[in-house]
């Protein structure tokens with residue numbers, strides 16, 4: 001398969017951040033009315049996530065089957081405030097896939113941790129489960145399926161989880177979730193078939209523990225260990241000119257939170273952006289415009 005490596009370029013021009021890629025295989029058209037929306041922001045403390053199948057336009061001319069939380073991949077960006085007692089209900093009303101949600105990097109009680117066979121069984125199709133914990137650690141995290149993750153997360157079952165500290169003040173606060181996609185139809189069909197096979201939908205199994213997916217063989221031939229099947233890079237589930245520009249005002253203090261939900265490094269270039277300060281602080285970069 002032709003290997004196309006696209007570097008995302010997040011571009012600051014004056015007060016506008018935009019992004020583009022150099023995919024020559026897709027037609028250059030204006031924003032399509034069919035473009036599925038970017039992930040919504042849901043504010044806590046009470047959140048409902050509904051797992052469901054769908055399709056998503058990743059780039060102009062590229063629409064692929066996805067598994068989603070609330071209809072988008074990534075799922076909604078969950079924002080809660082420090083100190084809130086969070087209740088997040090996962091509903092599997094019309095979802096054939098069994099899985100729990102794992103709160104990546106966030107210290108939750110063991111019974112809420114979503115590791116099948118270790119801390120929590122998968123939430124079975126047709127069932128619901130409510131995750132309850134106190135948000136006491138501000139920062140940038142994410143949530144994702146932790147069953148057959150190599151396929152389920154790959155097809156979109158993930159989203160951002162942000163714990164805001166009311167003491168921290170920013171004019172703008174944006175989350176950019178990075179991922180890469182294999183848009184080859186035959187590969188996608190093989191993956192969807194694998195995901196819904198009896199072995200994979202057995203909710204009692206331990207196989208969901210394999211997050212890395214780097215050593216797959218036999219049952220999952222499509223996961224090549226050199227990752228060469230990935231041919232489209234996305235920010236918040238969008239590529240090229242479907243990437244939503246981030247509008248900031250001159251002089252604003254802007255916080256950008258980057259989460260890489262994929263396997264590959266992404267190159268982000270801030271072009272023509274006069275960076276007054278770029279400093280790494282825990283899991284964030286602070287960027288000030290002039």
Ligand SMILES: [Cu+2]
Nearest residue numbers: 102104105144
């Ligand atoms: Cu994780």
